Amino acid sequence: MKRKKWMEYVLMWVMVLAAVWLLFWYLEDNKKTGNLFRYSEESEEFRKMELSEAILDQMEELEEQTGYSLGEQIAVFLPVFRFRMVGNEQEMTQETLEKWDLFYTERKRERFLKLKESCCAIWDDLQCFPVENGEKKMTFENSWMFPRTYGGERGHEGTDLMPPKNLRDYYRIVSMTDGVVEQVGWLEKGGWRIGIRSEHGGYFYYAHLSSYAKEFQIGEKVEAGDLLGYMGDTGYGTEEDTKGKFDVHLHLGIYIQTERKEELSINPYWILRFLAKKAEA
Numbered sequence: 001m002k003r004k005k006w007m008e009y010v011l012m013w014v015m016v017l018a019a020v021w022l023l024f025w026y027l028e029d030n031k032k033t034g035n036l037f038r039y040s041e042e043s044e045e046f047r048k049m050e051l052s053e054a055i056l057d058q059m060e061e062l063e064e065q066t067g068y069s070l071g072e073q074i075a076v077f078l079p080v081f082r083f084r085m086v087g088n089e090q091e092m093t094q095e096t097l098e099k100w101d102l103f104y105t106e107r108k109r110e111r112f113l114k115l116k117e118s119c120c121a122i123w124d125d126l127q128c129f130p131v132e133n134g135e136k137k138m139t140f141e142n143s144w145m146f147p148r149t150y151g152g153e154r155g156h157e158g159t160d161l162m163p164p165k166n167l168r169d170y171y172r173i174v175s176m177t178d179g180v181v182e183q184v185g186w187l188e189k190g191g192w193r194i195g196i197r198s199e200h201g202g203y204f205y206y207a208h209l210s211s212y213a214k215e216f217q218i219g220e221k222v223e224a225g226d227l228l229g230y231m232g233d234t235g236y237g238t239e240e241d242t243k244g245k246f247d248v249h250l251h252l253g254i255y256i257q258t259e260r261k262e263e264l265s266i267n268p269y270w271i272l273r274f275l276a277k278k279a280e281a
């Protein structure tokens with residue numbers, strides 16, 4: 001009799017613990033699903049696009065192992081890590097990648113595919129550092145959303161690549177991706193600019209050029225590495241060819257289209273670091 005009571009007691013506790021464990025896993029999974037909706041491409045976390053070299057190294061290895069592109073991997077890991085990737089890279093394995101890809105695809109397909117589209121637009125066409133042989137020479141810092149005052153107070157929506165010498169018409173700007181010329185010509189803030197739409201839908205914006213490589217037509221195809229023009233200091237004026245209002249540099253912007261926004265800027269800083277490192281290798 002006594003023995004039976006004791007057995008019941010143990011059984012009860014096993015069941016309680018199992019229930020707690022199941023609940024815990026259920027809530028954990030739901031949190032990770034919830035992250036897909038709590039954050040989005042429009043969130044600050046996403047637009048910072050902070051991916052350290054250590055993370056990207058691991059992702060490139062995973063790309064070889066699994067065939068998942070960088071964009072596809074980022075789409076999976078962003079919601080898993082609450083859109084904060086840095087510091088979480090130890091959990092990035094083939095197993096977690098495949099598990100969560102399946103999980104999101106089955107449970108929240110529509111939202112997940114949109115996120116994946118955005119990640120691939122940013123990451124999957126990148127081939128070249130935008131200044132020819134400039135990966136060691138250019139200096140650039142993470143000036144994402146630093147205040148700018150020309151044309152009203154605003155945040156800096158790009159990265160400025162500063163050359164070693166303040167020389168216009170000298171440094172060669174090349175396309176980072178294959179794509180199509182979508183915009184070309186004068187802009188008050190951007191000066192002589194050119195915008196290339198890449199194959200996965202990212203928009204790569206090169207501003208303040210001193211001159212173009214040729215007379216580009218809208219809709220014209222370009223390949224990664226093609227010369228677009230030369231670095232300059234044009235812009236900050238309504239009159240065409242205004243120059244000299246700041247030092248020679250390339251302003252690089254990356255934009256995507258989302259469900260709600262026609263044009264949403266993404267921080268290019270970590271992407272440029274990634275491309276600079278690739279070019280050096």
Ligand SMILES: [Zn+2]
Pocket residue numbers: 156158159160250251252
């Ligand atoms: Zn800039």
